[in-house]
Amino acid sequence: MNEVSLSSGTARVTVRPDLGAGLTSFDMLHRGDWTPVFRSVDPATDHPFGLSSILLVPFSGRISGGGFAFEGTFHPVERNMPAEKYPIHGSGFSAAWTVEERTDEAVTLSLDAEGPGPFRYSAVVTYRLDGPALAMELSVRNRAAIALPYGLGFHPWFVRDRNTFLTAGADCVWLEYEDHLPRAVEPVSGHPDLDFNRRRTLPPQWVNNWFEGWDGKALIDWPDRGLSVEVEAGEGLNRYVLFSPSGDADFFCFEPVSHPVDAFNLPEGPIEHGLVRLDPEKELRGDVRFNVLPRD
Numbered sequence: 580m581n582e583v584s585l586s587s588g589t590a591r592v593t594v595r596p597d598l599g600a601g602l603t604s605f606d607m608l609h610r611g612d613w614t615p616v617f618r619s620v621d622p623a624t625d626h627p628f629g630l631s632s633i634l635l636v637p638f639s640g641r642i643s644g645g646g647f648a649f650e651g652t653f654h655p656v657e658r659n660m661p662a663e664k665y666p667i668h669g670s671g672f673s674a675a676w677t678v679e680e681r682t683d684e685a686v687t688l689s690l691d692a693e694g695p696g697p698f699r700y701s702a703v704v705t706y707r708l709d710g711p712a713l714a715m716e717l718s719v720r721n722r723a724a725i726a727l728p729y730g731l732g733f734h735p736w737f738v739r740d741r742n743t744f745l746t747a748g749a750d751c752v753w754l755e756y757e758d759h760l761p762r763a764v765e766p767v768s769g770h771p772d773l774d775f776n777r778r779r780t781l782p783p784q785w786v787n788n789w790f791e792g793w794d795g796k797a798l799i800d801w802p803d804r805g806l807s808v809e810v811e812a813g814e815g816l817n818r819y820v821l822f823s824p825s826g827d828a829d830f831f832c833f834e835p836v837s838h839p840v841d842a843f844n845l846p847e848g849p850i851e852h853g854l855v856r857l858d859p860e861k862e863l864r865g866d867v868r869f870n871v872l873p874r875d
Contacts (some may be wrong), residue, residue: 580622583678583686587708590871600676600688600704601630605713605735606738607871609806616808616871618736618830627672628660630670635732636671636719637698638818638854640789640840643760647843649728656696657727664758668734670695671702684708689724696844699723712870721857728843728854731814731865732836736810739800739823739831744800746778746821747810750792753839758789760841773821783826789839790819797833805874810835813866835867 582603583594603624605617617631624725627633643665646655656666659673676688681710692700699722707714716796717731739744752773754762767774767790772782774788778800795812798820812819812835819839823831838853839845845852855863 580862582596582622583681583814585684585686585706585708587684587710590708590713592706594632594686594688594706595786596676596678597686598625598630599627599633599672599674600690601634601733602626602632602706603670604631605869607711607806609675609873614806616806616869617739618738629659630736632733632735633668633672634704634717635668635734635834635836636702636704636717637669637700637732638843639668639734639753639834639836639838640842641665641667641759642843643841644844646800647728647842647849648704649849650726651665654697654726654727657694657842660693666695670698672734676704679703697723697725697727700729711867711872714866714868716864716866717860718864720862721859724859726856726858729857729863730837730842730850730854732820732834732862733865733867734832735869736830736832738804738805739802739828740801741805742801742833743781744778745775745781745821745833746800747775747790747796747797747833748792748794749775749819750791751790752790753791755787756839756840760808761839761845764791781823781826781831785824786831788820789823789836790821791839793817793819795835800874801834802874809870809874811868811870811871813864815855816867819858837865
């Protein structure tokens with residue numbers, strides 16, 4: 580295990596370069612103590628899904644059918660997690676990254692990856708603290724000899740307590756099958772418990788949905804903790820995933836992403852569903868900022 584710690588004096592994060600360049604903490608100095616914004620985890624975890632935040636590259640979510648067809652060629656994609664039926668979240672989240680630059684408040688890491696499937700890519704991520712805010716910037720460059728559909732996203736696990744509120748506007752919500760593949764997309768107006776166009780508490784039941792028509796802005800409120808977080812995602816991250824197993828869970832995931840689950844195999848094709856066609860050596864970029872605010 581190796582780690583990189585950053586601090587701005589009012590916020591701090593810890594990065595695991597050896598485990599997908601993921602985070603094991605994002606804390607805010609609040610009421611005289613360090614308070615978790617992302618969930619608290621074992622800093623020595625050896626499983627990427629045991630982290631506080633992971634990177635989604637070169638795609639987000641699951642791919643069905645053993646792979647995908649693109650421009651007349653079928654590309655197999657192998658499963659990458661023993662407990663998962665389908666390949667999930669690309670490969671960046673489980674690979675070892677290299678630290679390229681580091682200061683007290685920022686770090687840049689890089690990755691050259693062979694796979695999964697046809698993907699050959701280089702990725703760069705920068706984490707930067709700006710007072711109470713954490714900025715993440717991720718880019719991916721296609722090193723394969725052919726054009727391929729690429730996507731990316733960010734997957735933080737936030738703290739959840741009994742009074743956690745979310746505001747995150749969207750037009751439509753995707754519903755899932757039991758195997759977590761997309762079943763249907765419907766207007767959020769038909770699903771009041773999943774309509775976060777106005778501030779509401781998180782639903783008490785299992786939630787694993789992805790949302791279309793997001794403007795890249797969201798607000799997470801913890802009135803009992805006296806904190807809130809403004810989420811601001813850059814161009815291209817116009818969808819989000821919301822996951823939490825139950826109302827008793829101590830976490831939930833709010834994931835800014837570029838495309839829905841299994842966009843590779845949805846009708847109309849991957850490009851119509853947010854994936855980006857990258858010619859060899861072309862790049863895709865995405866960024867998100869989490870601005871933590873005291874409510875006192």
